[in-house]
Amino acid sequence: MSKDFYFDREDLNDFNNAILAEDSPEYWEKFMTYYGSVFEDGALTAREKKLIALAVASLIGCPYCVEAYTKACLSEGCDKDEMTEAVHAAAALRAGATLAQFVQGKKLADKLSF
DSSP, X not given: OOOSXXXXXXXXXXXXTTGGGTTOHHHHHHHHHHHHHHTSSSSXXXXXXXXXXXXXXXXXXXXXXHHHHHHXXXXXXXXXXXXXXXXXXXXXXXXXXXXXXXXHHHHHHHHHOO
16 A cells, blocks of 8 residues: 555544543543634734744744645645745744754864864
8 A cells, every 4th residue: 555645644633532532431532622712812813823833833844834834824824935934943042052052062173182
């Protein structure tokens, strides 16, 4: 059986259909309550939160989340420029954090160099 993706797209449907609730319904219910409330309007709009979620999903490399939040952003009226900018913000942060981590390595290399 060949797949069009390196992940099974149907798994996202299974997640949405609460397949994980089968073995621990109490945890699933608590998670879904939390998850749903996080994406409600608050200090940030639901739209802004979905852009953040898309950026984070891209950063952590979750194909299910990228698909879900791309669709969610589009349903909130986000355009491709907004989504791309959000993802670039996450990418820049990851790059900066990688470089910042090397400050320690550079200091050590400077100290140990002959």
